[in-house]
Amino acid sequence: MTxxxxxxxxxxxxxxxxxxxxxxxxxxxxxxxxxxxxxxxLSGWLHQEFVRRHGWIEDDxxxxxxxxxxxxxxxxVVNLVICMGDQLRGAAGAAIGVFGFLVGPFLAVIALSTAxxxxxxxxxxxxxxxxxxxxxIGLLLVICLRGVQRATRFPPGLVVVAVTAICVGLxxxxxxxxxxxxxxxxxxxxxxxx
Amino acid sequence: MRDDTLIGLIFVFVPLSLLSIGGGSAIIAxxxxxxxxxxxxxxxxxxxxxxxxxxAAPGPGTMLGTLIGWKVAGWSGALVATLxxxxxxxxxxxxVLKATNSHRDKKWHRAAREGLAPVGTGLVIAGVIAxxxxxxxxxxxxxxxxxxxxxxxxxPRFPTLAVLGLGAAAPFVGQLIVP
Numbered sequence: 001m002t003x004x005x006x007x008x009x010x011x012x013x014x015x016x017x018x019x020x021x022x023x024x025x026x027x028x029x030x031x032x033x034x035x036x037x038x039x040x041x042l043s044g045w046l047h048q049e050f051v052r053r054h055g056w057i058e059d060d061x062x063x064x065x066x067x068x069x070x071x072x073x074x075x076x077v078v079n080l081v082i083c084m085g086d087q088l089r090g091a092a093g094a095a096i097g098v099f100g101f102l103v104g105p106f107l108a109v110i111a112l113s114t115a116x117x118x119x120x121x122x123x124x125x126x127x128x129x130x131x132x133x134x135x136x137i138g139l140l141l142v143i144c145l146r147g148v149q150r151a152t153r154f155p156p157g158l159v160v161v162a163v164t165a166i167c168v169g170l171x172x173x174x175x176x177x178x179x180x181x182x183x184x185x186x187x188x189x190x191x192x193x194x
Numbered sequence: 195m196r197d198d199t200l201i202g203l204i205f206v207f208v209p210l211s212l213l214s215i216g217g218g219s220a221i222i223a224x225x226x227x228x229x230x231x232x233x234x235x236x237x238x239x240x241x242x243x244x245x246x247x248x249x250a251a252p253g254p255g256t257m258l259g260t261l262i263g264w265k266v267a268g269w270s271g272a273l274v275a276t277l278x279x280x281x282x283x284x285x286x287x288x289x290v291l292k293a294t295n296s297h298r299d300k301k302w303h304r305a306a307r308e309g310l311a312p313v314g315t316g317l318v319i320a321g322v323i324a325x326x327x328x329x330x331x332x333x334x335x336x337x338x339x340x341x342x343x344x345x346x347x348x349x350p351r352f353p354t355l356a357v358l359g360l361g362a363a364a365p366f367v368g369q370l371i372v373p
Contacts, residue, residue: 036355037252040325043318048346048354064307067314072290074211074283075218075254082287086295094288098280105253106276109261112247128362129250133325134335135361138342139354140322145347147315157312164316169323176215179313187309194305 020088021056023096029054030081030100035108039132042077044139047146050084057084063147071179078102154193160186199267200274202233207259207278214283218256225258235266256280338364 021029033045043066050057057065065087069079078098085097151157164182167173206228214221222245229235236244244265248258256279263275297303322339329335341364342357 034253036358038250038358039361040249040255042254045354052350060308060311063312063314064310065314067310067317068290069287070217070314070317071215072283072287073213073215074287075214075256075280077254078280078284079287082284083291086288086291091288094284098284102253102276102280105251105257106260106272108251108253109248109257110264110272112251113244113261113264116243116247127365130329130335131338131361131363131365132358133329133361134331134338135342135358135364137322137325137331137335137339138344138346138357138361140318140325141339141343142346143318144315144322145343147312147318151312151315160309160312161316161319164313165319165323167320168317169320172324175317175320179317182316183310183313186313187306190309191302191305194301194308 021054023089023092026085026089026093027096027100030085030097031104034101035104037136039129039134039136041133041136041139043080044136044141044143046077046080046084047143048139051146052142056088059146059150061087063143063150066143067179067183071176156189156193157186160189199235200270202235203263203267203271203275204278206233207275208282210259211279211282212286214256218254221256222258225262229262235262240265334365334368 029049033042033049037045047062051059051062062084065083066076066080069083070076072079078101081097081101082094085093085095087093089096148158148161151161160182164178167178167182168175206225210221210224210228213224226238226241230238230241244261245258248255248261251257257276259279260272260276263271263273265271267274294303294306325331326335331339338361342361345352345357345360346354
């Protein structure tokens with residue numbers, strides 16, 4: 001809902017505002033992500049499904065919800081599911097989304113821990129799960145690329161992306177204080193632009 | 195005794211839920227301290243195993259808490275630990291959303307969302323840098339990550355799970371090319 005129709009069309013991305021999904025569809029997508037998201041990169045999975053595949057959430061909304069989800073305590077991706085579930089279907093959407101999202105991993109960790117004692121050699125498993133983890137980074141790279149692409153429409157936004165990435169990623173400043181400084185400046189820029 | 199354990203799980207995980215600012219990885223060390231040192235539920239070696247399992251499984255890394263609950267008190271422990279770890283932070287997140295969403299049509303709310311978007315993107319880039327640093331990615335890692343992003347961008351209908359499957363196979367193919 002942040003972008004006007006022309007901008008959304010110009011981004012060449014997912015449809016601007018597809019109809020909100022049914023609770024069951026929301027549940028199924030969250031269940032699928034929860035069960036298959038091996039190797040991390042869960043926000044990448046969420047982006048892939050909610051933004052790119054189904055067009056339920058816009059890129060800009062996704063990125064801003066992600067920033068909020070990271071600021072608040074709790075697993076970032078669980079918070080993100082709550083934010084998107086709420087935006088799509090209110091409280092029921094948030095609750096069903098989180099339930100669907102966690103039930104798969106809940107059973108998976110217990111099944112894996114039961115099987116763990118019987119695994120003779122974990123070296124091959126190690127190498128394979130490393131590979132999965134790197135492929136999962138690819139999911140995150142897609143968010144980065146899409147975000148940078150959209151930020152180029154407003155050059156100061158591009159600077160905000162770069163400053164955030166450098167301070168938190170390269171200089172390893174603590175996330176919360178860094179965001180508490182950068183976010184208000186970025187919001188002020190967006191305010192002046194509007 | 196069993197009830198004591200369940201209550202112990204609540205006392206350990208509820209505060210950590212609300213303290214996990216910046217994500218689940220922020221509280222891994224605290225979970226280790228509580229479960230191994232303070233409560234003596236598991237020993238260090240078991241903790242490392244559970245941590246590895248939580249990483250190998252799908253879903254958020256904090257499912258480690260579920261595993262600890264499972265180890266100390268079976269199904270009810272797993273359920274109690276999971277609820278204690280996710281419910282408090284989830285309710286807080288929902289409350290914050292409710293408090294701000296009623297202003298959704300206001301100009302400042304729109305500016306806030308537009309201003310937060312590049313911050314969110316920057317944080318994902320920072321996250322990628324951090325993961326790479328931790329995993330010692332190297333050329334192979336960068337190659338796999340780049341190839342996977344390329345497939346996802348160029349073939350949006352290609353199943354995400356298949357991309358991960360190719361990633362799993364890649365280190366073995368890499369060993370064949372560069373023994």
